[in-house]
Amino acid sequence: MTFFIFNLVNGLQLSMLIFLMAVGLTVIFGLMDILNLAHGAFYMVGAYFGYVVFQITDSFWVALAIGPLLTMALGFLLQYYVLQPLIDRGRTAHLDMALLTFGLLFFTIGLIDLVFFETLGLTFMSIDKPPALAGSIDIGIMYPTFRIFVIGLGLGVALSVWLLLDRTVIGAVVRAGVDDREMVRAMGVNVYLVFACVFALGCWLAGLAGVVAGTGLSIDVNMGVQILVPTLIVVVLGGLGSVKGCFLGALIYGMTETMAQAYAPALSLFATYFLLAAMLIFRPQGFFGRAPKTV
Amino acid sequence: MSQLSIKDISKNFGALNVINKFDLDLNEGDRHAVIGPNGAGKTTLFNMISGWLPPNTGSIQIEGRDITGLSPQAVTQAGLARSFQKNTLFDGLTVSENLRLAVQANSKERFNFLRSARSFADLQDRAHDIADQMELTPVFDREVETLSYGQKRQLEVGIALACSPKILLLDEPAAGTSQAERATLVRLLTSLPSDVTLLLVEHDMDVVFGVCSQITVLNYGRIVASGTPEQVRQDPEVRAAYLGEVTATAMGETDA
Amino acid sequence: MEQSQENNHRAQGGSDVTIHSPIAQQDARARKTFIFTALAGLLFLIALPFFAGEYHLSLASEILIFAILTSGMNLLLGYTGLVSLGHAAYLGVGAYATAVGTALLGYPVWFVMLAATFASLLISFGIGLLSVRTKGVQFLLITLAFGQMFHALAEKTRVTGGDDGMTGIPRIDLGFLGVDADHDQVFFYFVLACFVIALGFLRLVVRSPFGSVLVGIRENEKRMLAMGYSTFPYKALAFGISGMLAGLAGSLWVQHSFFVNPHIMTWQMSGEALLMVIIGGSKAFFGPLLGAAFYVLAKDILSDITEAYLMFFGLLFVLVVAFFHGGIAGFISQIFIRIGRSDRKDL
Secondary structure, three states, X not given: OHHHHHHHHHHHHHHHHHHHHHHHHHHHHHHHOOOOOOHHXXXXXXXXXXXXXHHHHOOHHHXXXXXXXXXXXHHHHHHHHHHHHHHHHOOOOHHHHHHHHHHHHHHHHHHXXXXXXXXXXXXXXXXXXXXXXXXXXXXXXXXXXXXXXXXXXXXXXXXXXXHHHHHOHHHHHHHHHHHOHHHHHHOOOOXXXXXXXXXXXXXXXXXXXXXXXXXXXXXXXXXXXXXXXXXXXXXXHHOOOOHHHHHHHHHHHHHHHHHHHHHOHHHHHHHHHHHHHHHHHHOOOOOOOOOOOOO | OOOEEEEEEEEEEOOEEEEEEEEEEEOOOOEEEEEOOOOOOHHHHHHHXXXXXXXXXXXXXXXXXXXXOOOHHHHHHXXXXXXXXXXXXXXXXXXXXXXXXXXXXXXXXXXXXXXXXXXXXXHHHHHHHHHHHOOOHHHXXXXXXXXXXXXXXXXXXXXXXXXXXXXXXXXXXXXXXXXHHHHHHHHHHHOOOOOOEEEEEOOOHHHHHHHOOEEEEEEOOEEEEEEOHHHHHHOHHHHHHOXXXXXXXXXXXXXX | OHHHHHHHHHHHOOOHHHHHOHHHHHHHHHHHHHHHHHHHHHHHHHHHHHHOOHHHHHHHHHHHHHHHHHHHHHHHHHHOOOOOXXXXXXXXXXXXXXXXHHHHOOOOHHHHHHHHHHHHHHHXXXXXXXXXXXXXXXXXXXHHHHHHHHHHHHHHOHHHOHHHOEEOOOOOOOHHHOOOOOOHHHHHHHHHHHHHHHHHHHHHHHHOHHHHHHHHHHHHHHHHHHHOOOHHHHHHHHHHHHHHHHHHHHHHHHHHHOEEOHHHHOHHHHHHHHHHHHHHOXXXXXXXXXXXXXXXXXXXXXXXXXXXXXXXXXXXXXXXXHOOOOHHHHHHXXXXXXXXXXXXXXX
């Protein structure tokens, strides 16, 4: 029973981490039709930068606060000054944008490798958990406090994003934009600014996930790539563009992955890819995405 | 039996009824036009006939064979080819390549993966014939994106014709064309082989009257009138649908 | 009737019009350029072992092996318009099938090579049947998913060495020709022969009616459907052929390096293959070959300076996707156009 609860909560924690990554990606896709494969790069950059801040300030909390700000700024600049102009030029199709961000991912991996590994010679890096969260807490079983924190963070973000999209004017604009881009543009809204801000928010979330993932676990150049596939799985399961689908997808993914690893390890590597393939074959729009056009 | 038999076709999008109990029977060689104000449902009708949209009720048959709900490629293979209102061409390829692909579609060589495509002289020749028919020979080897809009519309018809259909569905072939281009189109359409059945959706009355002997008028998804151009001209409901004066001019009544 | 008279005239001199029209002349010139380039390249490669050292010959073999992979991928990408991020899977199928068949089961290499290539064809065709129901971004993701599954399979299967992979894979026995493929020069010629066969086959496919249908699907799939083509089997077959060639490449790779491990099926590998295709130029027949050459050589040169070659390739990839759609091949043909010869885009 303990084993079960332990894995259940683990699954929840994994779900929340992936949710932080996926929600940004799905809203970016829903709004701008860009599949940002560089999302993994922002996650990685968040972790590395968080580490740098941690080394300077020796505080997890400061790293958590400041780390994502860098990824947010980078994301804003990238979207506003590079991606959007390329789209506007008209010669870059949406699939090209996915490929382009893919190239950026590879570029970032190489750059981080060059700076941290080759130049600075750092191999094992990690952010230390803050004393307040370093212990264990009794939730029926003894469970690491930090992971509870991650779950809380994820739920908090989910709630905030939902409130933002559902209850604010800017959220309404974003939802309208996901539904009908041209119309929003015609209404005189500066869509470019909205796009850039949404993109930046997505990158902020990715950076946040990166700092959190880099705490207590090792930070390395492969982490951006490793997180990307689960993120894409969740986004597809939920439906490109849907936040609640993303949450559901994240839960399904996290639980499937963790439970499979715990109870049927041989299956675990297939279970989630199988889910992805099945979804793409039978219901390509995911749980809550828009149905594919007939023509 | 009639060549194309459409019975009781309807289409609803949720609570919105777009086509309501549409019937039409065409015999071989008929030249029939479907006209109506914007939003009357003409393109939806065409999409249902050609397999892009399944109807909610009713049936469509070609020479007795049921094609209701079949995929677009199956409908074409059954003998019904269509052109589109917006040019749906291979812009980066030449006119010759566009036509050859169309001609190749019902050739048994289309799966051949070892012989050079250009070596099939009969396909090339047929592509040339269609180009001649569509007065596109001068631009046969030019890329489509370099063609004039009118020439592209001609190619759009040519591609449908190249599929050797029994029935040709043309969706607003004259859309966006100039007067001269329209005249060319009328000339081309009237010289189509007499064994090809033509069903046209059009806004331009010159084209309709120049090419077709029978007209069906559609408004809000249902048939308002059907018959010869004369009969349709006189029908009061038709005139009301097209809003008075404008109608009278369009129907050619105000000329002396 | 006028029509039939013209028909008769044309029936007699059937392709007369096609030979003498300006575009046909351009076509003929393009063909001559192609044949000339291909022959010149082939002669260069045949002569290579006489002046290149062992190390560079090994690089050359690598280039040709990757070129088989990338040229096959381009049938799907450049010609049909489908971008796959999971083709390393079929590279792996060919590699592992060869490793298992020779090192574990002891069958002769030539037989195993054929079996491995055939296995790749079947498996990729099967996956193609499932995958080509989607397109664009969804197709990208589903190929990624299947690629990951194969990678996971390779990592978990103990019989093939799991994460460590397998070593001691033999090369093909060319004893009947009196030569030993363990010598890199001999092996290079073997790889060259496979390369010529593979690309020759691709050339036939690309110029065939089947190939023209693929181009039509890429240009306007809706129009193809409206013309009466069932586009589905074509796309699945293109997927299968590209997977088959990836399998052949995998089989050669494993003989070239004498070992195999799951890394050959990672999506980084798929990504690097994609990099090669696009940087080389997906719109030209020899673009993927140029991409493979560029990748192998640049990586070799760069590794003296830095391990972070991905940075360089990633950036170049971004630039090509954003600004130079034609890649290296496109760049080269632009130069030729400026010199005065016109090379019509090879379809």
